[in-house]
Amino acid sequence: MGQTAKGEDSVSDPVLYERDEQGIVLLTLNRPELRNPITDKDMIAALVATLERLDGDPLARVAILTGAGKGFSSGGNLHQMKPGGDINAGVPVITRKQYKQGVQRLPLAFAALEVPVIAAVNGAAVGAGCDLTCMCDLRIAGESAKFAESFVKLGLIAGDGGSWLLPRVIGWSKAAEMALTGDMIDAREALACGLVSQVVPDAELIDAAYALARRIAANPPHAVRMTKRLLWEGRRSDLGTLLDMAAAMQALAHSTGDHAEAVDAFLEKREAKFTGD
DSSP: OOOOOSSOOOTTSSEEEEEOTTSEEEEEEOOGGGTOBSOSHHHHHHHHHHHHHHHHOTTOOEEEEEESTTOSBOBSOGGGGSTTSSSOOSSHHHHHHHHHHTTTHHHHHHHHOOSOEEEEEOSEEETHHHHHHHHSSEEEEETTOEEEOOGGGGTOOOTTSHHHHHHHHHOHHHHHHHHHHOOEEEHHHHHHTTSOSEEEOGGGHHHHHHHHHHHHHTSOHHHHHHHHHHHHHTTTSOHHHHHHHHHHHHHHHHTSHHHHHHHHHHHTTSOOOOOOO
16 A cells, blocks of 8 residues: 555545556545445546646656545446436436536546556445546456446436446446446456456455556556557547647657657666656
8 A cells, every 4th residue: 555645635536546656646535435436526526626636746656546445436427417416407407517616527537648547446336436437447346246227217328428438438338338227247257258357356446456557667657658549549539640749749749858768778678767757
């Protein structure tokens, strides 16, 4: 586990932020008594602020997102779905605005983030919680993890961008199956369809996430951030646009001290030391 960065968070904060000496940041959804719903106003504000903090942290190289307690995220807070709640205003035009100014801020914040994020999925990731894992760049799961794109079972649709996110992670056919049935899948099925890249024993989940994070953090941070940006842009850009962007970013990468160090270390047959220059 990492050491808490300066400005240590209170245990009552919706999202906890801990950065270790290798630049690995552990983000923890901190509403375990409710299985970490992400649709409450305070949680949305905290997550957006945390992602902005992460993106602006010059020492952050990679982040891990997990949930406190027995579940990753229960998605929406059902109590707020009744008319008059933070999700359902009871008046369609106001409800639309609440979605745009509420949970829809999350996929946009993740899309703007340059630091890679690994979802370490413990327990259930349901509805918006499942979509939250898809907002991350990589996903690994404990053996007890479960996933459901379960909106239809509540007579709803994915109001948080899940219909855009999920097919891009697992492909159209499996995404349609999950979204149209609302059925739960376990960690092994999630691995088989590419929703996660690893399944590990529950007790080893955070250690496995840190092991993956260390492999990312070992690389030059500017190259890592630009690589993530290109991967995200590739989801929505045509080839020509992406090639233009790649050429511009490659010009920047060639000018970094870490690139020069990587080339020198390779030619001198020694281990490279990257500083973020």
